[in-house]
Amino acid sequence: MRLRLLLLIGLAGCITPSIPIPPPDPAEMQFHLTTTDNVSSAVFNYPPHDAYRGASAYVLDQRTNQGVFQLANDDGSIGPTLSLPAMLGDQIVVSIQNTEQTVSACVVLKEGAQDPNVYCQ
Numbered sequence: 001m002r003l004r005l006l007l008l009i010g011l012a013g014c015i016t017p018s019i020p021i022p023p024p025d026p027a028e029m030q031f032h033l034t035t036t037d038n039v040s041s042a043v044f045n046y047p048p049h050d051a052y053r054g055a056s057a058y059v060l061d062q063r064t065n066q067g068v069f070q071l072a073n074d075d076g077s078i079g080p081t082l083s084l085p086a087m088l089g090d091q092i093v094v095s096i097q098n099t100e101q102t103v104s105a106c107v108v109l110k111e112g113a114q115d116p117n118v119y120c121q
Contacts, residue, residue, distance in 0.1 A: 021096065022049075023096075044094070045078065057081070108120060
């Protein structure tokens, strides 16, 4: 009887659903924009978050269809990323992916912290 109970508990642990990772918070996203020879670009940073340890980040500009990919840092932070061709007002999708899930948020690009109340179209 004890063996069955232990086996049942062990199996229940194998089928418990994973805890969902939260989507990136626009207010926590930082973009630094630069312009050189009339070409604008942005670099992305996100502060440490335990749920993002071991994750991958994808930052995509929907206007240019260009993006950057980066693994999260050991502390769960992301960035600074490679420079992404982008301009003020572009719609930028930031996706975080671990082995089981992908979460995303879209922001309208501005310098510094992004506005969580301005929505992509």
